[in-house]
Amino acid sequence: MKKNLCRFNSVLISISLLLIISATTQAQEKSLYERLGGYEAISAVIDDFAERLFADPVVGKRFFGMSKDSRDGFKQKNKNLVCAVTGGPCKVISRDAKTTHVGLGIKASEFDIVAKHLTDVLNKFKVPKKEFDELMAIIAKLRPDIVEKEGQ
Ligand code: HEM
Numbered sequence: 001m002k003k004n005l006c007r008f009n010s011v012l013i014s015i016s017l018l019l020i021i022s023a024t025t026q027a028q029e030k031s032l033y034e035r036l037g038g039y040e041a042i043s044a045v046i047d048d049f050a051e052r053l054f055a056d057p058v059v060g061k062r063f064f065g066m067s068k069d070s071r072d073g074f075k076q077k078n079k080n081l082v083c084a085v086t087g088g089p090c091k092v093i094s095r096d097a098k099t100t101h102v103g104l105g106i107k108a109s110e111f112d113i114v115a116k117h118l119t120d121v122l123n124k125f126k127v128p129k130k131e132f133d134e135l136m137a138i139i140a141k142l143r144p145d146i147v148e149k150e151g152q
Pocket residue numbers: 059062063074077078081093094095096100101104106110111112114115139142146
């Protein structure tokens with residue numbers, strides 16, 4: 001009887017240890033921000049991404065007439081946004097996506113071009129698939145607030 005009680009106790013201790021280890025591992029899962037390489041990495045991705053948008057023959061037209069200062073502001077706002085939504089220590093400094101894009105008549109095909117540029121840059125920076133998928137899922141959620149003309 002005493003032996004059985006002892007065995008029961010050691011099983012209980014083993015289970016508790018496993019639960020503690022599993023909880024600690026989960027708590028240590030790094031934020032997407034950290035896994036992307038932190039602010040410097042995000043900043044470099046956005047700089048490259050924004051330059052591709054400005055130079056694009058289709059969506060580049062959307063940014064005609066923007067001064068260097070406005071383009072720099074656009075980059076900074078996007079850096080803060082990505083940093084914040086991935087769990088980083090930044091403050092969102094842009095207005096919400098709906099407010100800033102409504103009335104531009106952005107087509108679904110334009111959103112796809114922008115998403116493709118982001119894909120290309122993330123691949124260039126060798127962002128692993130898991131982090132790539134997580135970031136693209138966050139960006140995809142903004143789609144309904146940005147696209148006004150579906151099916152084009
Ligand atoms: C893919 C997701 C997108 C994100 C995360 C995004 C993010 C942003 C941000 C943060 C701003 C600055 C807002 C502010 O000034 O407060 C902005 C502005 C702007 N975005 Fe986007 N955008 C996206 C898609 C698009 C698309 C598809 C287009 C069109 C091709 C576009 C065109 C513009 C333009 C023209 C502005 C400047 C608006 C203005 O200053 O009047 N964006 N965007």
